[in-house]
Amino acid sequence: MGMRKVAVVGAGMTKFMRRAQETGKELSWQATRMALESCEMTLDDIEAVCLGTAPDAFDSVHLKGEYLSDGAGAWGKPFMRSYVGGGTGVFAPIQGWYHVASGLFDTVLVVCEEKMSSYYPHAQGAFLTIFDHTTERALKPNLLWIFALEMNRYMQTYGLTKEDIAQVAVKNKRNAADHPCALLGDPDITVQDVLNSELLAWPVNRLDVSPVSDGAVTIVLAAEHVAKRITDKPVWIQGVGWSLDTAYWTNRDLAYPRYVEYAARMAYEMAGIKEPRKEIHIVEPYDPFDYKECHHLEGLLLADRGQAPQLVADGISLRDGNMPVCPSGGLLGVGNPIAAAGLMKVAELFWQLRGEAGARQVPGQPKRGLAQAWGDLMQVGTVVIMGTNP
Amino acid sequence: MTSKIDKFPGTPLREEDFKEGKILYHHDEMNGQFAWDTGIAIGSYLAALKAGVILGSHCRTCRKTVVPPRTVCEWCFRPMDSYVPLRDTGTVNTFSLCYVTWDMKRIKDPEIPAVIEIDGASPLHGIMHKLGEVEPDEVKIGMRVQAVWKPEEDREGSITDILYFKPIKALHRGFGRREVPEGHQRRGKDSGLLLRSLWDHLRPCSTVLRTLHGQAG
Numbered sequence: 001m002g003m004r005k006v007a008v009v010g011a012g013m014t015k016f017m018r019r020a021q022e023t024g025k026e027l028s029w030q031a032t033r034m035a036l037e038s039c040e041m042t043l044d045d046i047e048a049v050c051l052g053t054a055p056d057a058f059d060s061v062h063l064k065g066e067y068l069s070d071g072a073g074a075w076g077k078p079f080m081r082s083y084v085g086g087g088t089g090v091f092a093p094i095q096g097w098y099h100v101a102s103g104l105f106d107t108v109l110v111v112c113e114e115k116m117s118s119y120y121p122h123a124q125g126a127f128l129t130i131f132d133h134t135t136e137r138a139l140k141p142n143l144l145w146i147f148a149l150e151m152n153r154y155m156q157t158y159g160l161t162k163e164d165i166a167q168v169a170v171k172n173k174r175n176a177a178d179h180p181c182a183l184l185g186d187p188d189i190t191v192q193d194v195l196n197s198e199l200l201a202w203p204v205n206r207l208d209v210s211p212v213s214d215g216a217v218t219i220v221l222a223a224e225h226v227a228k229r230i231t232d233k234p235v236w237i238q239g240v241g242w243s244l245d246t247a248y249w250t251n252r253d254l255a256y257p258r259y260v261e262y263a264a265r266m267a268y269e270m271a272g273i274k275e276p277r278k279e280i281h282i283v284e285p286y287d288p289f290d291y292k293e294c295h296h297l298e299g300l301l302l303a304d305r306g307q308a309p310q311l312v313a314d315g316i317s318l319r320d321g322n323m324p325v326c327p328s329g330g331l332l333g334v335g336n337p338i339a340a341a342g343l344m345k346v347a348e349l350f351w352q353l354r355g356e357a358g359a360r361q362v363p364g365q366p367k368r369g370l371a372q373a374w375g376d377l378m379q380v381g382t383v384v385i386m387g388t389n390p
Numbered sequence: 391m392t393s394k395i396d397k398f399p400g401t402p403l404r405e406e407d408f409k410e411g412k413i414l415y416h417h418d419e420m421n422g423q424f425a426w427d428t429g430i431a432i433g434s435y436l437a438a439l440k441a442g443v444i445l446g447s448h449c450r451t452c453r454k455t456v457v458p459p460r461t462v463c464e465w466c467f468r469p470m471d472s473y474v475p476l477r478d479t480g481t482v483n484t485f486s487l488c489y490v491t492w493d494m495k496r497i498k499d500p501e502i503p504a505v506i507e508i509d510g511a512s513p514l515h516g517i518m519h520k521l522g523e524v525e526p527d528e529v530k531i532g533m534r535v536q537a538v539w540k541p542e543e544d545r546e547g548s549i550t551d552i553l554y555f556k557p558i559k560a561l562h563r564g565f566g567r568r569e570v571p572e573g574h575q576r577r578g579k580d581s582g583l584l585l586r587s588l589w590d591h592l593r594p595c596s597t598v599l600r601t602l603h604g605q606a607g
Binding site (some may be wrong): 017031060121133139140143148150152153176180181200201214215250251329347358 | 395398400402404420424432458460486488490491500503505514517518521531542569
């Protein structure tokens with residue numbers, strides 16, 4: 001397609017915390033400094049900066065892109081903030097990718113930050129405005145409704161039980177026990193713990209949900225000729241895809257995320273992938289709720305419809321299984337600072353594919369991984385495929 | 391890289407750190423007030439609700455009937471210019487039993503939000519509303535429900551003119567899906583009046599709609 005090859009050459013992240021003392025600027029700077037140090041670069045080597053962060057309403061800071069710009073190292077450079085709701089964390093690297101692939105820049109920083117703890121009394125309040133102001137908000141909905149409604153429809157359509165789905169939360173929280181930045185890692189958690197946790201909005205219990213968090217993640221992108229000078233282990237972005245479904249969310253099939261399928265097909269085509277189940281070795285799908293991981297695996301065509309929970313039961317999606325899913329611990333385990341959580345998945349693939357994930361390392365020298373995020377009013381899908389070959 | 395780093399940046403705080411005054415913070419409140427124009431399609435929807443009717447719109451090209459109504463068809467991008475009065479009955483597509491408020495305070499009797507596929511709209515096309523007059527453990531996906539309206543004089547042209555949807559009790563058990571929604575007969579008697587008053591509400595909207603599309607075309 002006449003586009004240049006783009007590699008991830010460095011990554012850094014802060015801890016994911018329920019409440020960080022650092023401001024969003026400070027978190028961004030910490031992650032960015034770490035990412036630059038990881039590939040022995042300085043800000044002078046960077047030509048442009050892409051920033052991802054969720055709605056301004058989260059911390060009541062208008063024009064958050066500008067607010068965070070010093071922490072993101074954006075001063076005096078072409079800088080742009082992108083935002084597609086929860087999908088932002090995987091969209092920002094796509095934006096960085098086309099900055100480099102187009103030939104416009106050789107090196108780009110992608111910074112994703114979120115500070116959800118500022119909203120009082122609870123960050124859920126920031127989400128109330130996602131519903132239509134006239135036809136839905138008059139009913140005083142809260143954010144949990146929309147997930148509970150979707151989860152119930154998904155369970156009913158395929159005859160799944162809460163136990164089937166709770167296994168996903170258990171897997172991810174156990175994986176997260178090995179992540180040094182994780183908020184909710186727990187090596188001993190069981191399905192019973194999830195089922196017995198506080199009921200919020202049936203069928204959603206407390207441990208089915210990822211925690212509100214603060215944190216930041218940064219990656220460094222470089223064009224092929226630069227990447228090869230910076231590192232002997234670049235991880236290449238092989239395919240990207242994104243797609244949007246109707247905003248009238250009550251007018252579509254809630255049991256299947258077709259927008260994720262459209263995004264995945266775009267990325268598979270770009271990466272030349274014909275049989276995703278054989279050619280993708282690690283998957284990091286977006287898992288703000290445990291059923292969403294299943295939902296997304298099906299949309300990514302990596303599981304048959306209604307069969308994704310079986311992957312955990314069969315051990316296929318465990319860290320040492322045939323197709324590890326969320327070996328990082330995902331949002332359920334590591335935490336969910338919205339935009340940063342999506343980019344954490346991209347950073348995890350970078351570390352995994354370089355064999356640098358430490359205790360979380362997936363065995364068998366994986367060669368290709370896929371990260372996906374999802375957001376807006378449950379209708380945007382963003383996908384990035386990365387591999388050790390250009 | 392992560393395997394070589396043992397100390398990651400970030401200083402976690404606890405809620406107690408605020409209460410005990412261990413850290414400084416600045417607290418502020420915002421009071422935002424807004425009035426949203428209803429627009430053309432939703433304006434018609436609200437006017438119809440005031441008259442006791444759920445309104446959809448229909449695309450002649452795609453043969454889709456959607457609810458709430460809108461001015462443009464998402465599939466073919468042509469105007470959706472015919473309004474269709476739908477029935478005030480439907481089927482529960484999905485539901486939840488919600489035991490918390492938005493700020494995570496617990497409530498004893500759950501709210502029952504649901505997506506309800508409205509009769510007369512295309513398959514899987516519904517609206518979000520709440521269920522009532524039903525025990526939480528009796529709610530099922532696929533359940534038939536009917537709108538419970540506010541008294542006519544209290545309606546103000548809002549989605550809350552429907553108080554909630556309640557289950558329809560089948561009059562002829564064992565007679566398949568046959569059912570007679572409550573108040574159906576009474577409705578039949580003054581339906582002419584009802585439709586006339588609905589038309590009075592919609593006429594101005596339709597005129598605006600035609601003018602708009604005329605300009606666009």
